[in-house]
Amino acid sequence: MNIIRLVSDYAIPVIILLILITGLCRNVKVYDIFVEGAKDSITTVVRIIPTLVGLFVAIGVFRASGAMDLLVFAVRPIARLFNIPSEVIPLVLLRPVSGSASLALVSDMLKTFGPDSFIGRVVSAIVGSSETIFYVLTVYCGAVGIKRIRHTLLAALMASGVGTVVSVWICTLIFRS
Amino acid sequence: MMNYIWFGMLIFGFITGIINGRMDEVTNAIIASASDAIKLSINLLGIMCLWTGLMKIANESGLVKNIASLMKPFIKVLFPGIPSNSPAAGAIVMNLVANILGLGNAATPFGLKAMEELQKLNPRKHTVSNDISMFLVINTASLQLIPTSLIALRAEAGSANPVEIIGCIWIASACAAITGVIATKILSSTRKTGKSRKGAKKIERAAKNEYYKISV
Numbered sequence: 001m002n003i004i005r006l007v008s009d010y011a012i013p014v015i016i017l018l019i020l021i022t023g024l025c026r027n028v029k030v031y032d033i034f035v036e037g038a039k040d041s042i043t044t045v046v047r048i049i050p051t052l053v054g055l056f057v058a059i060g061v062f063r064a065s066g067a068m069d070l071l072v073f074a075v076r077p078i079a080r081l082f083n084i085p086s087e088v089i090p091l092v093l094l095r096p097v098s099g100s101a102s103l104a105l106v107s108d109m110l111k112t113f114g115p116d117s118f119i120g121r122v123v124s125a126i127v128g129s130s131e132t133i134f135y136v137l138t139v140y141c142g143a144v145g146i147k148r149i150r151h152t153l154l155a156a157l158m159a160s161g162v163g164t165v166v167s168v169w170i171c172t173l174i175f176r177s
Numbered sequence: 178m179m180n181y182i183w184f185g186m187l188i189f190g191f192i193t194g195i196i197n198g199r200m201d202e203v204t205n206a207i208i209a210s211a212s213d214a215i216k217l218s219i220n221l222l223g224i225m226c227l228w229t230g231l232m233k234i235a236n237e238s239g240l241v242k243n244i245a246s247l248m249k250p251f252i253k254v255l256f257p258g259i260p261s262n263s264p265a266a267g268a269i270v271m272n273l274v275a276n277i278l279g280l281g282n283a284a285t286p287f288g289l290k291a292m293e294e295l296q297k298l299n300p301r302k303h304t305v306s307n308d309i310s311m312f313l314v315i316n317t318a319s320l321q322l323i324p325t326s327l328i329a330l331r332a333e334a335g336s337a338n339p340v341e342i343i344g345c346i347w348i349a350s351a352c353a354a355i356t357g358v359i360a361t362k363i364l365s366s367t368r369k370t371g372k373s374r375k376g377a378k379k380i381e382r383a384a385k386n387e388y389y390k391i392s393v
Contacts, residue, residue, distance in 0.1 A: 004344035011343050012323060019231050023238040030234050037233025038226035044282060045222045052214040058186040060210030064202040065194030067186075098179055107217055107330050115336035121345070124331060128324040128346035129353055133317040134178070140313060141305070143289050144296040148304040151364035155310070156317040158360045163318070163353030170345045 004174055048100055055104040063108060082161075084168050087119050091126060092164055096133040096157070103127075121175055125167035130160050217333065224329040232280055241278065245270045255315070255358065258298060258308040265294035269312060277320050288316060307365040314361045318354040321346075 023030045062068050072086050079086035091109065095102045106127050113119040133156045141149060194203040235241050245267075252259070252266050259265050268291035275284035291312060299306040305313070324346055331339035 004348070005341060007347075008341050008343040008345075009338075012340060015323065016231060019235045019238075019240060022240045023234040026238045028234055028238045033234050033237050034230035036230075037236075038230035040233075040282070041222060041225040041229045045218055045225060049215065049218050052218060053211050054183060056210040056214035056217075057207055058183050058190070060206035060213075061190035061194070061203055062186045064206035065190040065192075065199055066197045067190045067193040070193060094182075097182065101179065101182070103326065103330070104214070104217075106327070107213075107334070110330055110334035110336075115331045115334040115339070120331075120334070120336075121342055124327055124342040125345045125349050128321070128327050128342065129319055129349035131317045131319040136317050137313060139285070140288060140292050140316070144292045146296075146303060146305055146309070149313070150305055150310060151361070152305055152310045152313050155314045155357055155360040155364055159314060159318045159353040159357030162356040163349050166352040167345065167349040170348050174345060 004170075051100045052104055055098075055101045056108075059101075059104050059108050063112070082165060084164065085119055085122060087113065088123050088126060088168075091123055095127065095130050096160060097135070099132045099135065102132075118171065118175065121171045122168055125171055126164050129163040129167055133157065133160060217330070220333045221326055221329050224325050224332075228279060228323070228325045232278055235278070241271075241274055244277075245274045248273060255311055256308045258306065259295075260298075263294060263298065265291060265298065265308075268294055273315065273320065276316070277322050279321050279323055279325050307361075310365060311358070311361050314357040315354065318357045319350050320354055321350070 020030055023033070068090065071090055075089040076086040079089050084092070087109070091102060091105055094105055106123055109123050110120050113123070115121075115124070133153070137149060137153065137156070141147075190203065194200050232241075248270050249266065252269060253261075256266070256269065259269075268287055272284055272287035272291050275287055292309070295306065295309045295312060296302065299309060323343070327342075327346075328339045331342070
């Protein structure tokens with residue numbers, strides 16, 4: 001399983017090199033274009049600040065008051081059924097609904113459990129391998145006026161469920177051996 | 178929906194805080210969380226600037242288009258209902274590539290364009306066609322090469338190796354995407370015949386009525 005760790009370590013430098021070399025070979029002014037592109041992120045990040053403040057406060061209150069422990073305790077039987085640590089269930093519930101809310105929750109969980117703990121790794125894998133299903137469906141179907149989505153939601157939730165179970169399984173395999 | 182979740186979390190948190198006698202911790206959490214949100218945004222900004230800058234280079238050099246043309250053959254298999262000369266295929270490919278490269282802002286316009294083109298080929302305008310369903314499911318399976326914001330979160334939380342999780346994410350998302358594709362293919366083929374086809378005219382009529390109602 002060392003190969004998966006190796007791939008993880010090399011992924012970012014290799015992609016960056018590939019982009020830069022292709023750019024240079026095709027006469028792109030790499031640095032100028034880089035700076036120009038980097039500017040675009042500033043507006044994006046500034047735009048999500050208000051959302052993040054609201055969600056961070058809600059999650060902070062939810063955890064500090066002990067409500068999070070209650071929720072984790074309540075869903076324990078379901079979590080055990082699928083062999084998922086019950087601490088990650090709040091994320092599994094929130095993830096399909098809102099991207100920025102799960103970003104805030106992941107940040108909170110990584111700080112609580114530690115990013116290099118087993119739970120921290122499982123949380124990372126789950127959030128990295130899933131999407132805001134309800135948001136995507138609402139935006140895209142709403143844009144063209146579709147009202148009946150037939151089996152789409154079922155298939156998307158099945159995919160997301162498999163992603164979650166595999167995340168737990170692969171983290172156990174790689175980091176717990 | 179977020180209105181209810183946000184309100185619910187706060188009110189449920191306050192009530193549990195009162196019952197548990199933890200209101201001092203709750204108060205501290207409110208103040209600390211608000212400033213944590215700003216710290217996180219600043220941390221995110223760094224890696225996101227780096228990534229969009231690099232992607233701009235990939236875009237200018239034509240690398241994005243090259244990747245898109247490599248993916249064209251998959252489109253034929255996944256979306257059998259699209260004629261080869263339809264602009265839908267191009268929009269779908271560009272949407273998928275933008276998603277894979279983590280260009281969230283660029284992915285949505287391509288996605289909307291793809292939906293418009295797919296809708297032109299859709300005989301029942303208020304119901305998803307098999308191709309639209311496939312497109313939506315692939316879009317809800319997260320296919321991202323480098324999960325940039327997650328890595329920033331892990332680094333901020335003090336991880337010794339923030340990127341070590343990438344391999345796991347690739348495997349988990351590949352499994353999720355394959356499940357989604359197979360589930361969609363099976364579900365759309367079992368539902369094509371029988372119920373939905375018989376009811377198609379009825380639905381179409383109902384949809385038309387609904388359309389008029391809205392437009393009036």
